[in-house]
Amino acid sequence: MKDNEPTLESIEDYDTLKGSKKRTVWTVIIIGLLMGVIFVAAKSFYGNVNDSIPVEESIGKVPVK
Template sequence: MQDNEPTLSSIEDYDTLKGSKKRVVWAVIISGLLLGTIFITAKVMYGEVEDSVAVHESIGKVPVK
């Protein structure tokens, strides 16, 4: 039985990425960092909720059909 799956040793750029693949990897990393920074900034700026409604009731028993 012959295995048609590529192996790590047969992939040309296993050790180093070159060309457009390297740019894509860096673009994904940079965009992830930028999105994370945006979310952290928004959480710091708007994290506190001042107009929340306090709820003092608790659920005693959940009805199950």
């Protein structure tokens, strides 16, 4: 084992998060939840689109440039 690798005993906040690390974790969790709420709200608001354009031709090949 290398001497410069951290061990569980040397990590100060292994059992509990304190200070700025705790705030960072909670900030990430809250931002993730807010993004989920915004996504669900947008999906429910724009989910049923009834003004689609009917296409009768199929796309054969797309030219590559």
